[in-house]
Amino acid sequence: MADEQQETSQGEMEGVNCLAYDEAIMARQDRIQQELAISIPLVSDRQDLSVLQSEYAEEDTIYQLKIKDPHKKYSYIRKTRPDGNCFYRAFGFSHLESLLDDGKELQKFKAVAAKSKLDLVNQGFTEFTIEDFHNTFMDLIELCEKQPALGELLSSFNDQSVSDYVVVYLRLLTSGYLQREHAFFQHFIEGGRSVKEFCQQEVEPMSKESDHIHIIALAQALNVSILVEYMDRGEGGTVNHHIFPEGSEPRIFLLYRPGHYDILYK
Template sequence: MAEEQQHQKETTQGEMKAVGVNCFASDEEIIAQQDKIQHDIATMTPLVSDRQALSVLQTEYAAEDTIYQLKIKDLQKKYSYIRKTRPDGNCFYRAFGFSHLESLLEDTKELQRFKAVAAKSKQDLVTQGFTEFTIEDFHNTLMDLLELCEKQPGLSELVDSFCDQGVSDYVVVYLRLLTSGYLQKEQGFFQHFIEGGRSVKEFCQQEVEPMSKESDHIHIIALAQALNVSILVEYMDRGEGGTVNHHVFPEGSEPRVFLLYRPGHYDILYK
Protein backbone atom coordinates (compact mmCIF):
# COMPACT_ATOMS: atom_id res chain seq x y z
CA MET A 1 0.00 0.00 0.00
CA ALA A 2 2.79 2.37 0.93
CA GLU A 3 4.55 1.55 -2.33
CA GLU A 4 1.38 2.33 -4.28
CA GLN A 5 1.02 5.68 -2.50
CA GLN A 6 4.66 6.51 -3.17
CA HIS A 7 4.26 5.58 -6.85
CA GLN A 8 1.09 7.70 -7.12
CA LYS A 9 2.87 10.63 -5.43
CA GLU A 10 5.81 10.40 -7.85
CA THR A 11 3.41 10.15 -10.81
CA THR A 12 1.45 13.18 -9.62
CA GLN A 13 4.65 15.20 -9.10
CA GLY A 14 5.78 14.21 -12.58
CA GLU A 15 2.46 15.34 -14.03
CA MET A 16 2.66 18.63 -12.13
CA LYS A 17 6.18 19.24 -13.42
CA ALA A 18 5.03 18.48 -16.95
CA VAL A 19 2.11 20.87 -16.58
CA GLY A 20 4.50 23.46 -15.21
CA VAL A 21 6.80 23.07 -18.19
CA ASN A 22 3.85 23.32 -20.57
CA CYS A 23 2.57 26.47 -18.83
CA PHE A 24 6.04 28.00 -18.99
CA ALA A 25 6.27 27.18 -22.69
CA SER A 26 2.83 28.69 -23.19
CA ASP A 27 3.87 31.87 -21.38
CA GLU A 28 6.99 32.07 -23.51
CA GLU A 29 4.89 31.70 -26.65
CA ILE A 30 2.55 34.47 -25.51
CA ILE A 31 5.48 36.78 -24.77
CA ALA A 32 7.07 35.96 -28.13
CA GLN A 33 3.77 36.69 -29.87
CA GLN A 34 3.43 40.03 -28.05
CA ASP A 35 7.01 40.93 -28.99
CA LYS A 36 6.27 40.09 -32.61
CA ILE A 37 3.16 42.28 -32.59
CA GLN A 38 5.18 45.19 -31.17
CA HIS A 39 7.93 44.56 -33.72
CA ASP A 40 5.40 44.53 -36.56
CA ILE A 41 3.87 47.79 -35.31
CA ALA A 42 7.31 49.39 -35.13
CA THR A 43 8.29 48.12 -38.57
CA MET A 44 5.07 49.11 -40.32
CA THR A 45 4.22 52.33 -38.48
CA PRO A 46 6.61 55.30 -38.21
CA LEU A 47 6.73 57.20 -34.95
CA VAL A 48 5.30 60.17 -36.86
CA SER A 49 3.88 59.74 -40.36
CA ASP A 50 3.72 62.16 -43.27
CA ARG A 51 0.60 64.29 -43.45
CA GLN A 52 -2.23 62.44 -45.23
CA ALA A 53 -5.68 63.31 -46.51
CA LEU A 54 -8.26 62.74 -43.79
CA SER A 55 -10.15 60.51 -46.21
CA VAL A 56 -7.57 57.80 -45.42
CA LEU A 57 -9.64 57.06 -42.31
CA GLN A 58 -12.52 55.84 -44.45
CA THR A 59 -10.46 52.90 -45.67
CA GLU A 60 -9.66 51.85 -42.09
CA TYR A 61 -13.27 50.95 -41.34
CA ALA A 62 -15.70 48.75 -43.22
CA ALA A 63 -18.10 50.58 -45.52
CA GLU A 64 -20.99 49.11 -43.52
CA ASP A 65 -19.53 50.46 -40.24
CA THR A 66 -22.15 53.21 -40.27
CA ILE A 67 -21.21 54.82 -36.93
CA TYR A 68 -17.55 55.45 -37.80
CA GLN A 69 -18.19 56.31 -41.45
CA LEU A 70 -20.68 59.00 -40.40
CA LYS A 71 -18.24 60.35 -37.81
CA ILE A 72 -15.44 60.53 -40.37
CA LYS A 73 -17.73 62.58 -42.63
CA ASP A 74 -18.44 64.85 -39.67
CA LEU A 75 -14.70 65.28 -39.05
CA GLN A 76 -14.17 66.18 -42.71
CA LYS A 77 -16.38 69.23 -42.24
CA LYS A 78 -13.70 70.71 -39.96
CA TYR A 79 -10.41 69.03 -40.92
CA SER A 80 -8.63 68.13 -44.15
CA TYR A 81 -5.52 66.22 -43.06
CA ILE A 82 -4.21 63.80 -40.47
CA ARG A 83 -0.71 62.88 -39.30
CA LYS A 84 -0.56 59.50 -37.61
CA THR A 85 1.59 58.47 -34.67
CA ARG A 86 2.73 55.00 -33.66
CA PRO A 87 0.23 53.27 -31.33
CA ASP A 88 2.76 52.50 -28.59
CA GLY A 89 1.17 54.08 -25.52
CA ASN A 90 3.21 57.28 -26.00
CA CYS A 91 1.07 58.66 -28.82
CA PHE A 92 -0.49 61.55 -26.88
CA TYR A 93 2.86 63.03 -25.88
CA ARG A 94 4.43 62.40 -29.27
CA ALA A 95 1.46 63.88 -31.12
CA PHE A 96 1.38 66.92 -28.84
CA GLY A 97 5.13 67.48 -29.07
CA PHE A 98 5.31 67.25 -32.83
CA SER A 99 2.14 69.26 -33.47
CA HIS A 100 3.18 72.15 -31.26
CA LEU A 101 6.76 72.31 -32.54
CA GLU A 102 5.45 72.18 -36.10
CA SER A 103 3.27 75.22 -35.35
CA LEU A 104 6.32 77.06 -33.95
CA LEU A 105 7.99 76.96 -37.36
CA GLU A 106 5.57 79.68 -38.44
CA ASP A 107 5.10 81.56 -35.17
CA THR A 108 8.24 83.27 -33.89
CA LYS A 109 6.47 84.97 -30.98
CA GLU A 110 5.06 81.71 -29.61
CA LEU A 111 8.39 80.00 -30.23
CA GLN A 112 10.20 82.49 -27.97
CA ARG A 113 7.52 82.27 -25.27
CA PHE A 114 7.53 78.48 -25.34
CA LYS A 115 11.33 78.33 -25.38
CA ALA A 116 11.47 80.46 -22.24
CA VAL A 117 8.91 78.25 -20.49
CA ALA A 118 10.77 75.10 -21.55
CA ALA A 119 14.13 76.52 -20.42
CA LYS A 120 12.76 77.37 -16.97
CA SER A 121 10.91 74.09 -16.59
CA LYS A 122 14.00 72.05 -15.70
CA GLN A 123 14.77 74.15 -12.64
CA ASP A 124 11.11 74.04 -11.65
CA LEU A 125 11.26 70.23 -11.69
CA VAL A 126 14.50 70.21 -9.70
CA THR A 127 12.91 72.52 -7.13
CA GLN A 128 10.06 70.01 -6.84
CA GLY A 129 12.51 67.23 -6.03
CA PHE A 130 13.32 65.70 -9.42
CA THR A 131 17.02 64.84 -9.78
CA GLU A 132 18.77 67.25 -12.15
CA PHE A 133 21.24 64.62 -13.38
CA THR A 134 18.34 62.32 -14.28
CA ILE A 135 16.30 64.83 -16.26
CA GLU A 136 19.07 66.88 -17.88
CA ASP A 137 19.49 64.88 -21.10
CA PHE A 138 15.74 64.81 -21.74
CA HIS A 139 15.50 68.56 -21.21
CA ASN A 140 18.48 69.20 -23.46
CA THR A 141 16.85 67.21 -26.27
CA LEU A 142 13.73 69.38 -26.14
CA MET A 143 15.82 72.57 -26.08
CA ASP A 144 17.87 71.31 -29.06
CA LEU A 145 14.67 70.83 -31.04
CA LEU A 146 13.51 74.34 -30.15
CA GLU A 147 16.84 75.71 -31.37
CA LEU A 148 16.31 73.74 -34.57
CA CYS A 149 12.91 75.42 -34.95
CA GLU A 150 14.57 78.83 -34.55
CA LYS A 151 16.68 78.07 -37.63
CA GLN A 152 13.43 77.60 -39.59
CA PRO A 153 14.33 74.24 -41.11
CA GLY A 154 12.23 72.44 -43.65
CA LEU A 155 9.38 70.46 -42.15
CA SER A 156 11.11 67.24 -43.20
CA GLU A 157 13.91 67.91 -40.67
CA LEU A 158 11.41 68.07 -37.83
CA VAL A 159 9.70 64.90 -39.07
CA ASP A 160 13.08 63.15 -39.26
CA SER A 161 13.88 64.23 -35.68
CA PHE A 162 10.60 62.85 -34.36
CA CYS A 163 11.10 59.61 -36.31
CA ASP A 164 14.48 59.13 -34.62
CA GLN A 165 13.59 56.83 -31.72
CA GLY A 166 16.21 58.28 -29.39
CA VAL A 167 15.27 61.92 -29.95
CA SER A 168 11.53 61.30 -30.07
CA ASP A 169 11.42 59.16 -26.94
CA TYR A 170 13.52 61.68 -24.99
CA VAL A 171 10.95 64.38 -25.81
CA VAL A 172 8.18 62.04 -24.69
CA VAL A 173 10.00 61.33 -21.41
CA TYR A 174 10.41 65.04 -20.69
CA LEU A 175 6.77 65.82 -21.47
CA ARG A 176 5.80 63.00 -19.11
CA LEU A 177 7.98 64.52 -16.39
CA LEU A 178 6.41 67.95 -16.92
CA THR A 179 2.97 66.39 -16.65
CA SER A 180 3.96 64.58 -13.45
CA GLY A 181 5.47 67.74 -12.01
CA TYR A 182 2.34 69.80 -12.63
CA LEU A 183 0.02 67.12 -11.24
CA GLN A 184 2.08 66.96 -8.05
CA LYS A 185 2.37 70.72 -7.75
CA GLU A 186 -1.42 71.02 -7.98
CA GLN A 187 -2.17 67.80 -6.10
CA GLY A 188 -4.87 69.46 -3.99
CA PHE A 189 -6.94 69.88 -7.17
CA PHE A 190 -6.04 66.70 -9.03
CA GLN A 191 -6.41 64.33 -6.05
CA HIS A 192 -10.20 64.39 -6.57
CA PHE A 193 -9.82 62.82 -10.03
CA ILE A 194 -7.61 59.89 -9.01
CA GLU A 195 -9.28 56.58 -8.31
CA GLY A 196 -8.18 53.55 -6.35
CA GLY A 197 -7.13 55.35 -3.18
CA ARG A 198 -3.78 56.33 -4.67
CA SER A 199 -1.97 59.56 -3.89
CA VAL A 200 -1.11 61.93 -6.74
CA LYS A 201 2.54 60.94 -6.40
CA GLU A 202 1.67 57.23 -6.66
CA PHE A 203 -0.51 57.91 -9.68
CA CYS A 204 2.35 59.79 -11.36
CA GLN A 205 4.86 57.03 -10.60
CA GLN A 206 2.52 54.35 -11.96
CA GLU A 207 0.52 56.04 -14.76
CA VAL A 208 2.39 59.16 -15.92
CA GLU A 209 6.16 58.82 -15.76
CA PRO A 210 6.60 55.27 -17.17
CA MET A 211 6.88 54.98 -20.95
CA SER A 212 4.04 53.33 -22.89
CA LYS A 213 1.40 54.25 -20.30
CA GLU A 214 -1.68 55.64 -22.07
CA SER A 215 -3.02 59.12 -21.34
CA ASP A 216 -6.43 60.41 -20.32
CA HIS A 217 -8.07 63.72 -19.48
CA ILE A 218 -6.01 64.27 -16.35
CA HIS A 219 -2.72 64.02 -18.27
CA ILE A 220 -3.93 66.38 -20.99
CA ILE A 221 -5.18 68.99 -18.53
CA ALA A 222 -1.89 68.94 -16.63
CA LEU A 223 0.39 69.23 -19.68
CA ALA A 224 -1.72 71.94 -21.31
CA GLN A 225 -1.60 74.02 -18.14
CA ALA A 226 2.06 73.27 -17.38
CA LEU A 227 3.13 74.67 -20.77
CA ASN A 228 0.21 77.08 -21.32
CA VAL A 229 -0.57 75.46 -24.67
CA SER A 230 -4.23 74.87 -25.50
CA ILE A 231 -5.19 71.45 -26.86
CA LEU A 232 -8.39 70.46 -28.65
CA VAL A 233 -9.21 66.76 -28.75
CA GLU A 234 -11.84 65.34 -31.10
CA TYR A 235 -13.30 62.16 -29.60
CA MET A 236 -14.29 59.55 -32.18
CA ASP A 237 -15.93 56.60 -30.46
CA ARG A 238 -18.94 54.36 -30.94
CA GLY A 239 -21.39 56.69 -29.26
CA GLU A 240 -24.59 57.23 -31.22
CA GLY A 241 -25.40 60.40 -33.15
CA GLY A 242 -23.02 60.44 -36.10
CA THR A 243 -21.12 63.49 -34.84
CA VAL A 244 -17.71 63.79 -33.18
CA ASN A 245 -17.58 65.56 -29.82
CA HIS A 246 -14.59 67.65 -28.85
CA HIS A 247 -13.11 69.12 -25.70
CA VAL A 248 -10.66 72.00 -25.26
CA PHE A 249 -7.98 71.93 -22.55
CA PRO A 250 -8.00 74.30 -20.68
CA GLU A 251 -11.70 74.96 -21.19
CA GLY A 252 -12.46 78.22 -22.99
CA SER A 253 -8.93 78.67 -24.39
CA GLU A 254 -7.95 79.11 -28.05
CA PRO A 255 -6.52 75.76 -29.21
CA ARG A 256 -3.14 75.50 -30.93
CA VAL A 257 -2.88 71.71 -31.06
CA PHE A 258 -5.63 69.58 -32.63
CA LEU A 259 -5.71 65.86 -31.88
CA LEU A 260 -7.98 62.99 -32.85
CA TYR A 261 -8.70 60.43 -30.16
CA ARG A 262 -9.89 56.95 -31.02
CA PRO A 263 -10.10 54.51 -28.09
CA GLY A 264 -6.52 54.11 -26.87
CA HIS A 265 -4.86 56.28 -29.52
CA TYR A 266 -4.10 59.89 -30.56
CA ASP A 267 -3.26 61.30 -33.99
CA ILE A 268 -2.74 64.90 -35.21
CA LEU A 269 -5.45 66.79 -37.12
CA TYR A 270 -5.09 69.74 -39.53
CA LYS A 271 -7.70 72.20 -40.73
Protein backbone atom coordinates in the same frame (compact mmCIF):
# COMPACT_ATOMS: atom_id res chain seq x y z
CA MET B 1 0.35 6.28 -2.28
CA ALA B 2 2.92 6.34 -5.05
CA ASP B 3 0.13 6.38 -7.62
CA GLU B 4 -1.45 9.39 -5.92
CA GLN B 5 1.89 11.23 -5.92
CA GLN B 6 2.38 10.40 -9.59
CA GLU B 7 -1.11 11.69 -10.46
CA THR B 8 -0.46 14.88 -8.48
CA SER B 9 2.88 15.31 -10.21
CA GLN B 10 1.31 14.82 -13.65
CA GLY B 11 -1.46 17.32 -12.80
CA GLU B 12 1.12 19.87 -11.71
CA MET B 13 3.12 19.32 -14.90
CA GLU B 14 0.01 19.79 -17.03
CA GLY B 15 -0.69 23.04 -15.17
CA VAL B 16 2.87 24.19 -15.79
CA ASN B 17 2.65 23.23 -19.47
CA CYS B 18 -0.64 25.16 -19.88
CA LEU B 19 0.90 28.20 -18.18
CA ALA B 20 4.01 28.01 -20.37
CA TYR B 21 1.82 27.66 -23.46
CA ASP B 22 -0.24 30.73 -22.48
CA GLU B 23 2.92 32.72 -21.82
CA ALA B 24 4.33 31.65 -25.19
CA ILE B 25 1.17 32.83 -26.96
CA MET B 26 1.28 36.17 -25.12
CA ALA B 27 4.97 36.61 -25.92
CA ARG B 28 4.30 35.87 -29.59
CA GLN B 29 1.44 38.39 -29.66
CA ASP B 30 3.72 40.99 -28.05
CA ARG B 31 6.39 40.35 -30.69
CA ILE B 32 3.85 40.73 -33.49
CA GLN B 33 2.58 43.99 -32.01
CA GLN B 34 6.15 45.29 -31.59
CA GLU B 35 7.01 44.38 -35.19
CA LEU B 36 3.87 46.14 -36.44
CA ALA B 37 4.66 49.21 -34.35
CA ILE B 38 8.24 49.42 -35.61
CA SER B 39 6.99 49.33 -39.21
CA ILE B 40 5.05 52.56 -38.56
CA PRO B 41 7.01 55.86 -38.42
CA LEU B 42 7.17 57.60 -35.05
CA VAL B 43 5.53 60.55 -36.82
CA SER B 44 4.24 60.09 -40.37
CA ASP B 45 3.94 62.47 -43.30
CA ARG B 46 0.69 64.39 -43.52
CA GLN B 47 -2.01 62.33 -45.24
CA ASP B 48 -5.49 62.95 -46.56
CA LEU B 49 -8.05 62.29 -43.85
CA SER B 50 -9.81 59.81 -46.16
CA VAL B 51 -7.16 57.21 -45.22
CA LEU B 52 -9.21 56.55 -42.08
CA GLN B 53 -11.93 54.88 -44.10
CA SER B 54 -9.61 52.09 -45.21
CA GLU B 55 -8.72 51.29 -41.59
CA TYR B 56 -12.21 49.99 -40.79
CA ALA B 57 -14.25 47.28 -42.45
CA GLU B 58 -17.14 48.47 -44.58
CA GLU B 59 -19.54 46.54 -42.38
CA ASP B 60 -18.24 48.41 -39.30
CA THR B 61 -21.14 50.84 -39.54
CA ILE B 62 -20.40 52.64 -36.27
CA TYR B 63 -16.93 53.79 -37.31
CA GLN B 64 -17.75 54.25 -40.99
CA LEU B 65 -20.46 56.68 -39.90
CA LYS B 66 -18.31 58.44 -37.33
CA ILE B 67 -15.41 58.90 -39.76
CA LYS B 68 -17.61 61.24 -41.79
CA ASP B 69 -17.93 63.70 -38.91
CA PRO B 70 -14.26 64.87 -38.70
CA HIS B 71 -14.35 65.56 -42.47
CA LYS B 72 -16.62 68.51 -41.73
CA LYS B 73 -13.78 70.27 -39.90
CA TYR B 74 -10.51 68.62 -40.91
CA SER B 75 -8.76 67.70 -44.14
CA TYR B 76 -5.53 65.96 -43.15
CA ILE B 77 -4.09 63.62 -40.54
CA ARG B 78 -0.54 62.90 -39.39
CA LYS B 79 -0.22 59.52 -37.71
CA THR B 80 1.98 58.55 -34.79
CA ARG B 81 3.33 55.17 -33.83
CA PRO B 82 0.97 53.31 -31.44
CA ASP B 83 3.59 52.68 -28.78
CA GLY B 84 1.95 54.18 -25.69
CA ASN B 85 3.88 57.42 -26.18
CA CYS B 86 1.70 58.74 -28.99
CA PHE B 87 0.04 61.56 -27.03
CA TYR B 88 3.34 63.15 -26.03
CA ARG B 89 4.89 62.68 -29.47
CA ALA B 90 1.81 64.11 -31.19
CA PHE B 91 1.74 67.04 -28.78
CA GLY B 92 5.45 67.80 -29.19
CA PHE B 93 5.53 67.65 -32.96
CA SER B 94 2.22 69.42 -33.54
CA HIS B 95 3.05 72.34 -31.27
CA LEU B 96 6.55 72.91 -32.62
CA GLU B 97 5.22 72.62 -36.16
CA SER B 98 2.66 75.34 -35.38
CA LEU B 99 5.46 77.59 -34.07
CA LEU B 100 7.60 77.38 -37.20
CA ASP B 101 5.82 80.41 -38.68
CA ASP B 102 4.92 82.16 -35.42
CA GLY B 103 8.07 83.70 -34.01
CA LYS B 104 6.31 85.61 -31.23
CA GLU B 105 4.63 82.52 -29.79
CA LEU B 106 7.83 80.55 -30.26
CA GLN B 107 9.73 82.98 -28.00
CA LYS B 108 7.00 82.77 -25.36
CA PHE B 109 7.11 79.00 -25.47
CA LYS B 110 10.92 78.97 -25.31
CA ALA B 111 10.82 81.06 -22.13
CA VAL B 112 8.31 78.69 -20.51
CA ALA B 113 10.32 75.62 -21.60
CA ALA B 114 13.63 77.10 -20.38
CA LYS B 115 12.19 77.82 -16.93
CA SER B 116 10.51 74.42 -16.66
CA LYS B 117 13.70 72.58 -15.67
CA LEU B 118 14.22 74.84 -12.66
CA ASP B 119 10.60 74.30 -11.63
CA LEU B 120 11.16 70.53 -11.67
CA VAL B 121 14.43 70.80 -9.74
CA ASN B 122 12.75 72.97 -7.11
CA GLN B 123 10.16 70.22 -6.72
CA GLY B 124 12.82 67.66 -5.93
CA PHE B 125 13.59 66.17 -9.36
CA THR B 126 17.33 65.52 -9.69
CA GLU B 127 18.93 68.03 -12.05
CA PHE B 128 21.53 65.55 -13.28
CA THR B 129 18.77 63.09 -14.16
CA ILE B 130 16.59 65.47 -16.16
CA GLU B 131 19.25 67.70 -17.74
CA ASP B 132 19.85 65.71 -20.94
CA PHE B 133 16.12 65.41 -21.62
CA HIS B 134 15.64 69.15 -21.11
CA ASN B 135 18.61 69.97 -23.34
CA THR B 136 17.17 67.87 -26.18
CA PHE B 137 13.82 69.62 -25.79
CA MET B 138 15.49 73.04 -25.91
CA ASP B 139 17.61 71.99 -28.91
CA LEU B 140 14.44 71.29 -30.89
CA ILE B 141 12.95 74.64 -29.90
CA GLU B 142 16.16 76.38 -31.00
CA LEU B 143 16.02 74.43 -34.27
CA CYS B 144 12.57 75.95 -34.85
CA GLU B 145 14.06 79.43 -34.31
CA LYS B 146 16.16 78.86 -37.43
CA GLN B 147 12.93 78.30 -39.42
CA PRO B 148 14.03 74.96 -40.88
CA ALA B 149 12.15 73.08 -43.55
CA LEU B 150 9.34 71.04 -42.04
CA GLY B 151 11.15 67.88 -43.14
CA GLU B 152 14.02 68.66 -40.77
CA LEU B 153 11.70 68.85 -37.77
CA LEU B 154 9.98 65.66 -38.93
CA SER B 155 13.34 63.89 -39.23
CA SER B 156 14.21 64.90 -35.67
CA PHE B 157 10.97 63.43 -34.37
CA ASN B 158 11.65 60.21 -36.29
CA ASP B 159 15.09 59.89 -34.75
CA GLN B 160 14.27 57.42 -31.96
CA SER B 161 16.75 58.78 -29.43
CA VAL B 162 15.81 62.44 -29.95
CA SER B 163 12.09 61.72 -30.11
CA ASP B 164 12.11 59.54 -26.99
CA TYR B 165 14.09 62.15 -25.01
CA VAL B 166 11.40 64.70 -25.85
CA VAL B 167 8.70 62.24 -24.74
CA VAL B 168 10.54 61.61 -21.46
CA TYR B 169 10.78 65.34 -20.75
CA LEU B 170 7.12 65.94 -21.53
CA ARG B 171 6.25 63.07 -19.19
CA LEU B 172 8.35 64.68 -16.46
CA LEU B 173 6.60 68.03 -16.98
CA THR B 174 3.23 66.28 -16.73
CA SER B 175 4.30 64.53 -13.54
CA GLY B 176 5.67 67.74 -12.08
CA TYR B 177 2.44 69.65 -12.68
CA LEU B 178 0.25 66.87 -11.28
CA GLN B 179 2.36 66.77 -8.11
CA ARG B 180 2.41 70.57 -7.72
CA GLU B 181 -1.39 70.58 -7.95
CA HIS B 182 -1.86 67.34 -6.03
CA ALA B 183 -4.68 68.70 -3.88
CA PHE B 184 -6.82 69.17 -7.01
CA PHE B 185 -5.83 66.03 -8.93
CA GLN B 186 -6.06 63.64 -5.96
CA HIS B 187 -9.85 63.51 -6.44
CA PHE B 188 -9.44 62.01 -9.93
CA ILE B 189 -7.05 59.21 -9.02
CA GLU B 190 -8.51 55.77 -8.33
CA GLY B 191 -7.23 52.81 -6.39
CA GLY B 192 -6.24 54.66 -3.22
CA ARG B 193 -2.97 55.83 -4.73
CA SER B 194 -1.35 59.17 -3.95
CA VAL B 195 -0.66 61.59 -6.81
CA LYS B 196 3.04 60.81 -6.51
CA GLU B 197 2.40 57.06 -6.77
CA PHE B 198 0.15 57.63 -9.78
CA CYS B 199 2.90 59.65 -11.48
CA GLN B 200 5.53 57.02 -10.76
CA GLN B 201 3.32 54.25 -12.13
CA GLU B 202 1.22 55.87 -14.88
CA VAL B 203 2.95 59.06 -16.05
CA GLU B 204 6.73 58.88 -15.89
CA PRO B 205 7.32 55.36 -17.33
CA MET B 206 7.65 55.17 -21.10
CA SER B 207 4.83 53.48 -23.06
CA LYS B 208 2.16 54.26 -20.45
CA GLU B 209 -0.95 55.55 -22.22
CA SER B 210 -2.42 58.99 -21.53
CA ASP B 211 -5.89 60.06 -20.47
CA HIS B 212 -7.69 63.30 -19.56
CA ILE B 213 -5.60 63.85 -16.45
CA HIS B 214 -2.31 63.75 -18.40
CA ILE B 215 -3.62 66.11 -21.09
CA ILE B 216 -4.92 68.65 -18.56
CA ALA B 217 -1.60 68.66 -16.70
CA LEU B 218 0.65 69.05 -19.76
CA ALA B 219 -1.56 71.75 -21.31
CA GLN B 220 -1.39 73.73 -18.06
CA ALA B 221 2.31 73.06 -17.47
CA LEU B 222 3.33 74.53 -20.84
CA ASN B 223 0.40 76.92 -21.28
CA VAL B 224 -0.62 75.29 -24.57
CA SER B 225 -4.25 74.72 -25.58
CA ILE B 226 -5.21 71.30 -26.98
CA LEU B 227 -8.40 70.15 -28.69
CA VAL B 228 -9.02 66.41 -28.73
CA GLU B 229 -11.65 64.82 -30.97
CA TYR B 230 -12.85 61.59 -29.36
CA MET B 231 -13.88 58.88 -31.81
CA ASP B 232 -15.11 55.71 -30.11
CA ARG B 233 -18.01 53.26 -30.26
CA GLY B 234 -20.31 55.46 -28.22
CA GLU B 235 -23.83 56.12 -29.44
CA GLY B 236 -24.55 58.63 -32.19
CA GLY B 237 -22.80 59.33 -35.45
CA THR B 238 -20.83 62.32 -34.23
CA VAL B 239 -17.38 62.76 -32.75
CA ASN B 240 -17.23 64.65 -29.44
CA HIS B 241 -14.41 67.02 -28.59
CA HIS B 242 -12.86 68.53 -25.47
CA ILE B 243 -10.60 71.57 -25.18
CA PHE B 244 -7.84 71.65 -22.56
CA PRO B 245 -7.98 73.95 -20.69
CA GLU B 246 -11.67 74.73 -21.16
CA GLY B 247 -12.46 78.02 -22.88
CA SER B 248 -8.99 78.41 -24.44
CA GLU B 249 -8.15 78.82 -28.15
CA PRO B 250 -6.56 75.52 -29.28
CA ARG B 251 -3.27 75.38 -31.20
CA ILE B 252 -3.09 71.59 -31.30
CA PHE B 253 -5.78 69.31 -32.76
CA LEU B 254 -5.63 65.60 -31.97
CA LEU B 255 -7.78 62.63 -32.91
CA TYR B 256 -8.26 60.08 -30.16
CA ARG B 257 -9.30 56.53 -30.89
CA PRO B 258 -9.25 54.06 -27.99
CA GLY B 259 -5.63 53.91 -26.82
CA HIS B 260 -4.19 56.14 -29.54
CA TYR B 261 -3.67 59.79 -30.62
CA ASP B 262 -2.96 61.22 -34.10
CA ILE B 263 -2.63 64.82 -35.31
CA LEU B 264 -5.42 66.58 -37.23
CA TYR B 265 -5.21 69.52 -39.65
CA LYS B 266 -7.95 71.78 -40.95
